[in-house]
Amino acid sequence: MERIELTPEQSRVYADSDNDFIEVCATDGAVVGRILSAKMKATVTECKRRSQTPGPRYSTDQVQHLLRTLDQRWADEGPFGPERTQEIVDEVRRMRAEQGSSPSIGRNKRKTISSRGG
Numbered sequence: 001m002e003r004i005e006l007t008p009e010q011s012r013v014y015a016d017s018d019n020d021f022i023e024v025c026a027t028d029g030a031v032v033g034r035i036l037s038a039k040m041k042a043t044v045t046e047c048k049r050r051s052q053t054p055g056p057r058y059s060t061d062q063v064q065h066l067l068r069t070l071d072q073r074w075a076d077e078g079p080f081g082p083e084r085t086q087e088i089v090d091e092v093r094r095m096r097a098e099q100g101s102s103p104s105i106g107r108n109k110r111k112t113i114s115s116r117g118g
Contacts, residue, residue: 018039020036021034065092069088070088073088
């Protein structure tokens, strides 16, 4: 494998970038590739770590349904605090369990998020 060493300035740009990717360009300005920024690399590593933890996984559709339900209740009831939020979350989970739509455990990892933060 060939190796290209970054200059101190290039290393600083890599380490300090707020972007997800950094374009690598030839001297004529032509883009020769993109690399994950240090920040994004850390995010990917953390996501991989979390995906290996035990616990329920929720699909994007399930999360969006919960958020829509919370939004609708907020519109209907007015502002509410954490206790009412938890009541609504519990209600949605009960309804999901009654319908046989439990969270997937370890399935469809590309479209799921862990309920555990770490």
